[in-house]
Amino acid sequence: MQRLSSLILAVVGVLYPFIVYFGMEHMSTPLFAMLLGAIWLIRAPALMRQPGGRWMLGAALVYCMFLAVSGESVVLRWYPSLICALLLCAFGLSLRYGPPMIERIARVTEPDLPPAAVRYTRKVTWVWAGFFAFNAITSGVLAVYSPLNLWTLYNGIIAYSIMGVLFAGEWLLRQRLRRRISDAPMNAAAQRLATHPWVEQAHAGYAGKLGAGMVVLLSAAxxxxxxxxxxxxxxxxxxxxxxxxxxxxxxxxxxxRFPDALPSVVTRRHVDTCLRQPLPVAPVILAERSTESGHVLELALPLDLACFADHFPEAPVLPGVVQVGWALDFAAARLGTPRQCRSMDALKFQSLLRPGDRVDLELTHDAEKQRLTFAWRRGQTHYSSARMQLETVGV
Known part of the structure; x- marks a missing residue:
């Protein structure tokens, strides 16, 4: 019920100018005041628990009572000014007694704000306080001196357009601040990493909402x-x-991210793109060729292959089910075979496939018997092999 009342109150606030412009011919002012007051009363329990919620609720109810008693439709135009005045008081008092309103909102998702972010949220709170002051005055002047259509245009379209510009501008500035906050310490972290014997190169970057990250080219060690x-x-x-x-x-x-290789010149854009991309889920195809009865692919297993993280966290091994699945997928794409098999025999796992390994996948298809044979090997090393009876198409 509380969420529904909050939603209704927000919708009424957004559509209020148009409700006044189009709807008051069909509803009496006292009745509208009673409905608006009822919505505020439903919100009362939640408002009572919020800082400044009591006097905000009190001011809104006094306005509704005055509107109901006076019955003057002109009083309806003062509601946007009242809301902006209440928000101005809330934001202004938060600046006076702290913490600033925007800081409170930011700490809901990021409890540990760095000092630079705290200073930034204070400035943003000042900006919004200034907007609410400007909007309250402008709306009030229009309520007294302008025709209804101009008042509706400003409060229903222009004011929200200004808010949209403020939101967009603040979002852009916030992204720049995130980068600035993370750049200096992360660049220093990259320099420290570069001295580790396991690291050949280390580059700091930014992965958007996921935060700062590091792209590391591993040494042989x-x-x-x-x-x-x-x-x-x-x-x-x-x-x-x-x-x-x-x-x-x-x-x-x-x-x-631990890429297998990096370009000779590593740009910040390349690092950020690398961090934003998900871990690879497929091998890298180095070469391939067709044979009389099938296909052969030369593959490389990325160091950062997604399945290695879980299989196993402290001893990465390519799962057998992945080897079988890749064989079916590559055969389907190259040989046109089904992606499912009914049975499997002569399945052998002889050696482990590890991060960074290069391996040949040999696929042999017997179309008459609907049988696919695969073998993972490299030179004299045999990793796995099996014969699979494929699903018959159309059955």
Missing amino acids: GRMALLRHGRKGLVSELSTQAVDPADTELSAPRMW
């Missing part, structure tokens, strides 16, 4: 550490190296 300790152990060790004990919150990367 780092790749060996990934095989021995898994992604979890690797990230744990590198996080310890990256974090500044004096600034733990801002120097701790929230995202990690």
